[in-house]
Amino acid sequence: MTTHTEERYYVPHGSHWPIVGSAGLLLLMVGVSSWLNGSDAGFYIMMAGVAVIIFMITGWFAAVIGESQAGLYNLQVDHSFRQGMFWFIFSEVMFFAAFFGALFYARNMSVPWLGGSSNNFFTNLLLWQGYESTWPTNGPGDIGGEYTAMPPFGLPLINTVLLLTSSITVTIAHHSLLAGKRAQLAIFLAATFLLGFTFVYMQGVEYVEAYEHMNLKLTSGIYGSTFFMLTGFHGMHVTIGAIMLTIIFFRVLKGHFTREKHFAFEAVAWYWHFVDVVWIGLYVFVYWM
């Protein structure tokens, strides 16, 4: 794997962005914590933290894009970026794995146990008499009250189609880039992030529907918890991915990326495929089965 295209290694000069990022994180974490503890000032500290972090992200990326356009990065740096992105996405996969793990644990273990399966006969008899294990459920305590489960067909199916299509369009965009067809690249990239934002909008519609008409809330027991946490974190990742795609789109318009060097494009495309794969898992295990 070791690549040595040039005699000298490239080591970037110092940067103030990391320390700005740390300051932003301090404000954000202290702000959100004190806000959760009931302090109104916490909200403003949190928003200040968000502002500093957005400032850091734009500044840091602008610096790196500038250096990249100036031709400072050799192939080895490109490889480092690629591998770094790959392992970052892997860490994201593991983050989702924790929530999928919670879902599987609830469906296959804790809920059946509450219903008296395995050696938990007395748990059911003495603590939760009359509770029958089923999925979806808001638990033997009927936490959050009566609700309707989200049906797999309708909006979620449309969303699945949207996201799968966007995965195809981003691949077409990639092939266009490799073939040097810049107009086609821009069009399919635009299609991708528009599909992405449409997905996020539809997800919003679905949430409003769930909250207003189905009494399906984050507080609806374990079903509501896993449903909203999984789809919520996924939706957050789609939003981030769509924003990144938009930035890549504008970079394409500015003439960035060549057939040989387009790490940022590929990194975002990988990320997009990652949110797509997570969605397939979600659609199958949260909505459908």
Added chain:
Amino acid sequence: MSTTVADLHDHHDDHGPAKGIGRWLFSTNHKDIGTMYLVFSLVMFFVGGAMAMVIRSELAIPGLQFVHPEFYNSMTTMHALIMIFGGVMPAFVGLANWMIPLMVGAPDMALPRMNNWSFWILPVAFSILLSTLFMPGGAPAGGWTMYPPLVLQTGDAFPYLIFAIHLMGISSIMGAINVIVTIINMRAPEMTLLKMPMFVWTWLITAYLLIAVMPVLAGAVTMLLTDQFFGTSFFLAAGGGDPVMFQHIFWFFGHPEVYIMILPAFGVVSEIIPTFSRKKLFGHDSMVYAAASIAFLSFIVWAHHMFTVGMPLSGQLFFMFATMLIAVPTGVKVFNWVATMWRGAMTFETPMLFSLAFVFLFTIGGFSGLMLAAAPADIQYHDTYFVVAHFHYVLVPGSIFAIMAAVYYWLPKWTGHMYNETLGKAHFWASTIFVNLTFFPMHFLGLAGMPRRIPDYSTQFTDFNTVASIGALGFGLSQLIFVWVIVTAWKGSKATDRVWEGAHGLEWTVPSPAPYHTFETPPKARIAGEAFE
């Protein structure tokens, strides 16, 4: 030989460190960042150590004397969090930063700015965590494992605890990504994977573990946060969740985490023992496979931390046998260290002494681990001082002794001067005697039934507790020698490039102290090969 070539570059920073505070705040230099990590970890070692002193003072005699029980619980919780996430882990990341580029012949870490950020998140995380000591309701006191529902009783500190953990996780993940990319992408030509030094190998495996499990911890504490503030039911039986589920998710992180803290230690010891035995490491490749096996097994043994919560018999059997299986690759490692020393021309400088103590005392901790792995026996040992004795044996004369060995071993390379060997040996003997005095009696206390995380105890446990407290005080004071040796390290005699007669590896081919920039061009294949051979 020196690989510092004439400066052909036009980058101003190639000439040397920047002036003033900016050198540290904006650094992209792996040596400076490594130094910051190591200093940070030393500070945290003393902060966590001070908490240990509070614990041992309270336990020196029966009855409640110095602190409120609630505060005592905060001390055990904070001591663990600080030592694990602030002491041991950053120390190993610091060593990785300093040594991996030197060992693989790279100019720096692969992603130097991210490297800076992963360090500078840590002071933020620990400022937040330590600030909880002064909050209404006190610092977290539910144990570092944060089991619900107990942890949900934490006062104002609760969200700060969760977000501090998030920050530590972000820092670790970025550090791990950097280590992997550096090793995979920046190695000297001809340094094939199986030619890599053991420290590099163990860190590569550790980094994979970190990337795989830190996000899982983040998920687990996020569920705690939403259960507390947003009404989710992950750990609420009435809602269909299960508090035990937290333990499963937590220990899926927690057991690999244990190996995250010991695998780099294995690597350090595998560097030091060959040097002072003047022999090649016995069974280099089998060491690699053993470390990889340990890492793999660490993912399928987590429930041995929770045999008493109630799980199906088949589950208990699976986790018991899988856990015991770990003894096999670990045995391979211990065997190889001993075989490396066999008929070697051994000398006993401070790093070697710490490494020998590591092999011996870590193995004691390993054996008590085997005892705990036996599910029927564990039901007796669970939550007693036997467990405390076990994990302190693997962490203190295990991980921490390896860190100290590494510091003594590489300090001449870092500073260009030999440290005071007499004081180093004094530090070693004091630490070794007192560490055993502290933790060995805890085995007996645990077997006799003394529970952990309790500020008071039945009078029958007095003698051993008093001995342990004396040992802890002695161990704490002994570490002042360590600080003195480090602070005065710049006054010793000049170190040669090779420093130790039997040392091999690329890091010994650069001058002592290592110049600010090393390996700006890839080392020649022949040199890399020879240094390894």
